[in-house]
Amino acid sequence: MRYYIDTEFMESPGRLELISIGIVAEDGREFYAEAHFNENNANDWVRANVLPSLTVDARARMLHADIRETIRAFISTDKPEFWGYYADYDWVVFCWLFGPMVCLPKGWPMYCRDLKQELDRLGNPKVPFKADHEHHALSDAKWIKRAHEWLSQPAPRGEGRPG
Numbered sequence: 001m002r003y004y005i006d007t008e009f010m011e012s013p014g015r016l017e018l019i020s021i022g023i024v025a026e027d028g029r030e031f032y033a034e035a036h037f038n039e040n041n042a043n044d045w046v047r048a049n050v051l052p053s054l055t056v057d058a059r060a061r062m063l064h065a066d067i068r069e070t071i072r073a074f075i076s077t078d079k080p081e082f083w084g085y086y087a088d089y090d091w092v093v094f095c096w097l098f099g100p101m102v103c104l105p106k107g108w109p110m111y112c113r114d115l116k117q118e119l120d121r122l123g124n125p126k127v128p129f130k131a132d133h134e135h136h137a138l139s140d141a142k143w144i145k146r147a148h149e150w151l152s153q154p155a156p157r158g159e160g161r162p163g
C-alpha cells in the first residue's frame with residue numbers, strides 16, 4: 001500500500017531536527033505526531049510558517065521512540081511504498097526515527113518516491129488545488145495523496161487533467 005509522508009523539520013548543516021510528521025495511507029488512514037524539539041533552533045522561516053500551524057499541545061509532543069513505534073504499528077505487516085514531495089529531507093528525518101538506514105523495518109523500501117519527480121517526468125502539469133493548511137505535515141501529506149491520485153487519472157491528450 002502507498003503511504004504519503006510529510007514532515008516539518010529544522011535544518012542546519014549536518015543536522016535535521018524533526019518537528020512534526022504526517023502520514024496518510026492509500027486506504028485513508030492517518031497518522032500525525034509532533035516531536036519534542038528545541039524551539040530555540042527554529043529559524044525565522046520556521047517561526048513564521050511552521051510553528052503557528054502546529055496543532056498538538058506542547059505537553060503532548062512525542063519522543064522519537066514513541067513516534068517510531070506508532071508508525072511501525074500503523075504500517076504493521078503491510079509492504080509499504082512511500083511517497084513524498086521534494087522528499088529528500090523528509091525521508092532522512094523519517095528514516096532517522098528508526099536509527100541507521102539498515103535499521104528500517106524488514107521489507108520496507110530504502111527509498112522514497114517523489115511526487116515532484118513524477119510531475120517533472122510528466123511535463124510539470126499544475127496541480128489545481130492546494131493543501132488546506134500548508135506546512136502542517138498531515139495536511140501536506142493529504143495533499144500529496146490527493147495530488148498523486150489526480151496525477152494518476154488518465155487525461156485525454158491535449159486536455160487538462162480533471163481537477
Ligand SMILES: [Mg+2]
Nearest residue numbers: 006007135140
Ligand atoms: Mg510540509
